[in-house]
Amino acid sequence: MKKLIIIVIAILVLVALLGVIFYFYMTQEIDLSQFEHLKNPQISTKKNQQMLVVEAKGDPNIVGEKAFGLVYKLYYKIKDTPKKPGQHAPRARWPISLDTPKSEWIGLYAMPVPENTSGLPEHEAKPELTVSLEKWEYGDVAEILHIGPYTKEEPTVKRLMDFVNEQGYTVIGVHEEEYLKGPTMFSKGNPEAYVTIIRYRVKKSDEP
Numbered sequence: 412m413k414k415l416i417i418i419v420i421a422i423l424v425l426v427a428l429l430g431v432i433f434y435f436y437m438t439q440e441i442d443l444s445q446f447e448h449l450k451n452p453q454i455s456t457k458k459n460q461q462m463l464v465v466e467a468k469g470d471p472n473i474v475g476e477k478a479f480g481l482v483y484k485l486y487y488k489i490k491d492t493p494k495k496p497g498q499h500a501p502r503a504r505w506p507i508s509l510d511t512p513k514s515e516w517i518g519l520y521a522m523p524v525p526e527n528t529s530g531l532p533e534h535e536a537k538p539e540l541t542v543s544l545e546k547w548e549y550g551d552v553a554e555i556l557h558i559g560p561y562t563k564e565e566p567t568v569k570r571l572m573d574f575v576n577e578q579g580y581t582v583i584g585v586h587e588e589e590y591l592k593g594p595t596m597f598s599k600g601n602p603e604a605y606v607t608i609i610r611y612r613v614k615k616s617d618e619p
Contacts, residue, residue, distance in 0.1 A: 454574075454613065456552070462545050464543050479520050481534070485534055489524055492524055502522070506585045530544075551615075553574065555609050561605065581613060
């Protein structure tokens, strides 16, 4: 019994530690000056990135916390991942039409990891969460900064799409978000202060 109590305490301490790290990271003040250029839509070139990915089906307001919880748990077990303020922000891709009922959404919740990452840490498999290492392709991307709740992204997305068309590009990738500041494991915080980069892979419309 004593050994069991020690194990339970150790697990609770680990969960609390991960929570504190996640809380600190997602509530730290963001220097928006480095993203000032993204207040207007931009097209740039981005390198491909090795990613730790957790796939989950369902409303992100319900499954997102569990998925990102697993992402961070595994991320901190991987050797050589930056484990300090200034590490990469978490991302997610949505390989579905955004007008799909949220209960049927497929979310790819992810964190960038070093290019030499070749295997996943040991973890308990969960049927509702699929874990993998993936190479996310980028190349030319269209990006814009969204400040505010996720539920109010539609005008920002439309602004980005209009810009893509005006510049003679076509979207070839799924909707992607990079979360510079958002909810934490302990609180939703202030949704009006959420900071998100909305991103799509694009190509010139006259390219094959």
